[in-house]
Amino acid sequence: MRYMTSIRFIDAVARAGSIRRAAEELAITSTALNRRILAIEDELGAPIFERLPRGVRLNSAGELFIHHIRNQMSDLERVRAQIADLAGERRGKVSIACSQALLPYFLPEQISAYRREHPGVSFGVHLRDRAAAEAALTDHTADIAIVFEPVRMAEFHTLMRVRQQLHAVLSPTHPLAERPVLRLRECLQYPVALPTNPYGVRYLLEAALQNSTLEANAVIESDNFEFLRYYAGAEHTITFQIPIGLPEPSAGQTVLSVPIDPKDVPPGILYMGQLRHRTLPVAAAKFAAGLSTVLASRYEPC
Numbered sequence: 001m002r003y004m005t006s007i008r009f010i011d012a013v014a015r016a017g018s019i020r021r022a023a024e025e026l027a028i029t030s031t032a033l034n035r036r037i038l039a040i041e042d043e044l045g046a047p048i049f050e051r052l053p054r055g056v057r058l059n060s061a062g063e064l065f066i067h068h069i070r071n072q073m074s075d076l077e078r079v080r081a082q083i084a085d086l087a088g089e090r091r092g093k094v095s096i097a098c099s100q101a102l103l104p105y106f107l108p109e110q111i112s113a114y115r116r117e118h119p120g121v122s123f124g125v126h127l128r129d130r131a132a133a134e135a136a137l138t139d140h141t142a143d144i145a146i147v148f149e150p151v152r153m154a155e156f157h158t159l160m161r162v163r164q165q166l167h168a169v170l171s172p173t174h175p176l177a178e179r180p181v182l183r184l185r186e187c188l189q190y191p192v193a194l195p196t197n198p199y200g201v202r203y204l205l206e207a208a209l210q211n212s213t214l215e216a217n218a219v220i221e222s223d224n225f226e227f228l229r230y231y232a233g234a235e236h237t238i239t240f241q242i243p244i245g246l247p248e249p250s251a252g253q254t255v256l257s258v259p260i261d262p263k264d265v266p267p268g269i270l271y272m273g274q275l276r277h278r279t280l281p282v283a284a285a286k287f288a289a290g291l292s293t294v295l296a297s298r299y300e301p302c
Helices: 002-016 019-026 030-044 060-086 106-117 130-138 200-210 225-234 282-298
Strands: 049-052 055-058 092-098 121-127 144-148 156-164 167-170 192-195 218-222 239-241 256-259 268-275
Touching: 002 019, 002 030, 002 055, 002 060, 019 030, 019 055, 055 060, 060 092, 060 282, 092 130, 092 282, 106 121, 106 282, 130 144, 130 268, 144 156, 144 200, 144 282, 156 282, 167 225, 192 200, 192 225, 192 239, 200 239, 200 268, 218 225, 225 239, 268 282
Parallel strands: 092 121, 092 144, 192 218
Antiparallel strands: 049 055, 144 268, 156 268, 167 239, 167 256
16 A cells, blocks of 8 residues: 555665665665655654664664554554455465474465465465564564474464474384384484474484483484485484474385384474464464364374
């Protein structure tokens, strides 16, 4: 909407930290953008940006103002979605900040199913760690966050929690591949490939080893779970993942997964939530409700 243009420009400058960079993204001149900022500052009766040698940053008044305008922008999206629903045609955009395990299988499947029913809805899916997911909710760049253990988010309102038992991921030809359940000490007799800190899977393993004499002989460390999974299929190493990040069993697969005995590694928790006290746009709220149902049917709620 036209009356929102100026505040969207302010938001773009705040995110870019530079009038010039924001102007390039907005396809206007930096001079025109600066005039907009000066006009808003004049209307407010106070500057909202500190001018720095290499850009700008919000001052205290700017922090208050940006919080206000982001709430306005979020509310407008919610109202537009509600108006679209009145016409029987759901539209809008759903933005998700999530842990890496959600990206290969679960979210593509769920988004595809939702869009078959509501093709007017678009999605933004962004890989974020736990701290970045909270920041994305706070600045309204994400409607929903889905993150794995642990969560310490003051502004995080939990919509659903489910347990995720740790699984060993290994080649079908690995000596341990035929076991229905594995003990952690059995796995650690072989070379392991581990995710780096601060991923939740690594957190679970570190917590399990803390009061134990066991040690993990990590021959590979990576922040990419797909790489770790494929590497386990290329060599007789063992890596670890949670069920939501694993493919459905199929013939001819290069890796398989076996649950770790919960006596050795208790289940972690997968959290789905939103910003506390925020009313989600219709499309995001409907999608979150659908995810809650699917999560509850596949995994143990807690």
